[in-house]
Amino acid sequence: MSHTEKAGKGGxxxxxxxxxxxxxxxxxxxxNIQEVLDKLDRELVGLKPVKTRIREIAALLLxxxxxxxxxxxxxxxxxxxxxxxxxxxGKTTVALRMAEILHRLGYVREGHLVAVTRDxxxxxxxxxxxxxxxxxxxxxxxxxxxxxxxxxxxxxxNERDYGQESIEIxxxxxxxxxxxxxVILAGYKDKMDRFFDxxxxxxxxxxxxxxxxxxxxxxxxxxxxxxxGSQNYCFSPAGERAFREYxxxxxxxxxxxxxxxxxxxxxxxxxxxxxxxxxxRKNKLTKNDLVTIEADDVLASRVFQDGQLDAGPxx
Amino acid sequence: xxxxxxxRITQGQFSFLPDxxxxxxxxxxxxxxxxxxxxxxxxxxxxxPRNTYWDMFGMPMFDLKDPAGILMEINNCRKTFPxxxxxxxxxxxxxxxxxxxxxxxxxxxKKEPGFGLSRQESDGRSIRxxxxxxxxxxxxxxxx
Numbered sequence: 001m002s003h004t005e006k007a008g009k010g011g012x013x014x015x016x017x018x019x020x021x022x023x024x025x026x027x028x029x030x031x032n033i034q035e036v037l038d039k040l041d042r043e044l045v046g047l048k049p050v051k052t053r054i055r056e057i058a059a060l061l062l063x064x065x066x067x068x069x070x071x072x073x074x075x076x077x078x079x080x081x082x083x084x085x086x087x088x089x090g091k092t093t094v095a096l097r098m099a100e101i102l103h104r105l106g107y108v109r110e111g112h113l114v115a116v117t118r119d120x121x122x123x124x125x126x127x128x129x130x131x132x133x134x135x136x137x138x139x140x141x142x143x144x145x146x147x148x149x150x151x152x153x154x155x156x157x158n159e160r161d162y163g164q165e166s167i168e169i170x171x172x173x174x175x176x177x178x179x180x181x182x183v184i185l186a187g188y189k190d191k192m193d194r195f196f197d198x199x200x201x202x203x204x205x206x207x208x209x210x211x212x213x214x215x216x217x218x219x220x221x222x223x224x225x226x227x228x229g230s231q232n233y234c235f236s237p238a239g240e241r242a243f244r245e246y247x248x249x250x251x252x253x254x255x256x257x258x259x260x261x262x263x264x265x266x267x268x269x270x271x272x273x274x275x276x277x278x279x280x281r282k283n284k285l286t287k288n289d290l291v292t293i294e295a296d297d298v299l300a301s302r303v304f305q306d307g308q309l310d311a312g313p314x315x
Numbered sequence: 316x317x318x319x320x321x322x323r324i325t326q327g328q329f330s331f332l333p334d335x336x337x338x339x340x341x342x343x344x345x346x347x348x349x350x351x352x353x354x355x356x357x358x359x360x361x362x363x364p365r366n367t368y369w370d371m372f373g374m375p376m377f378d379l380k381d382p383a384g385i386l387m388e389i390n391n392c393r394k395t396f397p398x399x400x401x402x403x404x405x406x407x408x409x410x411x412x413x414x415x416x417x418x419x420x421x422x423x424x425k426k427e428p429g430f431g432l433s434r435q436e437s438d439g440r441s442i443r444x445x446x447x448x449x450x451x452x453x454x455x456x457x458x459x
Contacts, residue, residue: 110380131373138388142381180383 022066031104033058040097044090045226046219053210054098061105078207079107079182080174082150082196084189085212088258091186092146094212098184099144108182110142118152121166129162133169141180150185151195167199174205215258217247224262228293233270238295243269249303265301272297322429324362327402327418337386340403340421344382347405352416353377355406356388358399360458362427363448372396375406389421398424398459424450424459 028034037058040051064077079102083091096113103111116136123129137145147153153163174183185192185202189211196203215223221244228234235243243265250261273293277285302308325331335343347354355375359366372392376385385403392401401422406413428449435443450458 109383112380135374135376138376138384139378139380141379141384141387177383177387180381 018070022069024062024066027066028062031062033062033101033104036097036100036104040094043226044093045222046215047090047094047212050090050094050210050212053208054094054101057098057208058101058105061102061107065105076107076178078178078205080206081182081184081208081210082192082206083184083186083210083212084192086188086214086258088260088262089212089214090259091212092148094210095144095146095184095186099182102144102182108143112140112143113146114140114143115146115148117148118163121147121153121170122162124162126162129165130169133166137169137173137177137181141177143181145181145183147183147185149187151187151191154195154198156198167202171201171205217244217251220247220251220258220262223259224266227263227266231270233266233291233293236292236294239293239298242295242298243293246298246301246303253303253309255309265298266293268301269293269297272300322427323423324364324400324420324427324429326362326364327420329419334423335419335421340389341382341386343417343419344385344403344405347417348379348382350405350407350416351409352405352407353413354379354385355404356385356392356401357404358392358396358401358422360396360399360424360455361448361451362400363430363446363451369400369402372401375404393422396422400424426459 037051037055040054044051060077067073081098083095085091092115095115099108099111099113102108114136120136121129121133123132153167155161155163170183173181183206185195185206187195196206224243224247225235246265247262250256250265255261270293276294276297277289282289323330329335344354353375356372357369358372359369372395373388376388379385389401389403399422400420402418402420404415405417407416408414430446430448433445433447435445437443
C-alpha cells in the first residue's frame with residue numbers, strides 16, 4: 001500500500017533511487033549538442049569567451065536535466081540573456097545557434113528565432129503598442145525572441161514614449177511564460193548597461209550576460225577567407241597581402257562594424273573584379289580568372305588612397 | 316431542447332463530448348498549426364445556430380509556431396467573458412481564400428437555458444416553426 005502511494009507521488013515521472021548512476025555522456029550524446037557546438041566552432045571565427053559561455057550554459061542545462069531524473073527540483077533556470085558587443089560581432093548568428101541548443105535540450109519547444117527591433121514592438125499611437133508587442137510575443141512562443149538594439153525601447157527623454165509599455169508587457173511575459181519563450185536582448189555594451197540601470201526589472205530577469213569581443217585583424221582575415229570561400233571566390237597571393245594591409249587601415253576609420261564591414265569590403269572588391277574583367281575585354285576567361293580577387297581589386301579602395309571610406313553601402 | 320439532455324448547445328467539433336481540457340485544446344491547436352492554418356478566437360452570447368459570425372477576440376493569429384500564444388489568448392478571452400460562448404477556429408488559406416477547417420467551443424456559460432420552439436400560424440392552417448434562444452430575451456451583455 002505504501003509502495004503505491006509513493007509511486008503516485010512522483011506525478012507521472014519516474015524518480016530514480018539515490019544510488020543509481022546516470023550517464024552524463026549518454027545524455028550529452030542523445031541531445032546532439034556537440035553537433036551544434038561544433039557548427040558554432042566551424043562557422044564562427046574567434047569569439048573564445050562567447051563559445052566558452054555557450055558551452056557553460058549548455059552544461060548547466062544538461063546537468064539540470066539529469067538532476068530532474070532524481071527529482072532534485074531546482075527551478076527552471078532563467079534563460080533570458082543579454083548579448084552585448086559592437087556591430088558585426090556575430091550576436092544574431094550566436095542567437096540562432098542558442099535557439100538550436102535550447103531546442104535540443106528541450107527548453108524551448110520549436111527552436112525558431114524571431115528577430116525584432118523597436119519598430120516591431122512599439123506602436124505609433126495610444127493603444128497600438130500592446131497588441132503589436134503581444135503579436136510578436138505570440139509568434140516567438142516556443143522559440144527565442146531576439147530583440148536587437150533593445151535599449152531603443154526605453155527613451156527617457158520622452159516621457160510619453162510608448163516603449164515603456166512594451167517593456168512592461170515583455171517583463172510580464174518573461175516572468176509568467178518562462179517555459180514558453182526565451183528572450184535575448186542585444187546591443188552595444190555601454191548602451192545596454194544604461195538600459196539595464198534604468199530598468200531594474202529587466203536586469204533582474206536576465207540571468208546570462210554574454211559579452212562579444214571585437215575581432216582582431218587576424219580573425220577578420222580568417223573571416224574574409226571564409227566568406228569568399230562560401231561565395232566561390234578566392235584571393236590571389238598578392239590579393240591576400242593587399243587585404244591583410246586593408247584590414248588595419250579600415251579598422252582605424254569610423255563606422256567600423258567588424259565582420260559586416262569585411263563583407264561590404266569584399267562585395268566592393270567583387271564589383272571591381274567584375275569591372276576589371278569587363279574592361280579588359282579579354283574574350284576568353286578561365287575559371288581561375290572568374291574566381292580570383294587580385295591585389296588591384298583591393299588596392300583600388302579609397303581607404304588606401306586618402307584614408308576615406310568607399311562610397312556606397314557602409315555600415 | 317429535451318433531446319439534448321444537460322441543455323448544452325452542440326455546435327462545431329467535439330460538442331457532444333465533455334468540455335475539452337487545456338491540454339486537449341493545445342493538441343488540437345498544434346494540429347491546426349502543423350497544417351499551416353491560422354487560428355482565431357471568437358465569442359458570442361447569442362448561441363442561435365444560424366448566428367454564424369461571432370465577435371472576434373483580437374485578430375486571427377498568423378505565422379505562429381507554438382500553441383502557447385493561442386492558449387494565452389483563449390485564457391484572456393475567458394477572463395474577459397467568463398459567461399460567454401467562446402470558440403476556436405482554424406482557417407486554411409491554401410485554396411486562395413480563407414476556409415474554416417476547425418471550429419470548437421472552449422468555453423460556455425454555467426447555465427444554458429437552451430431553445431424554445433415557437434409556432435406561427437399562417438395562411439390557411441399551415442404552421443411555421445422557428446427556434447428561439449431563451450437567453451436572447453434579455454439585452455446583450457446580460458444574457459448569461
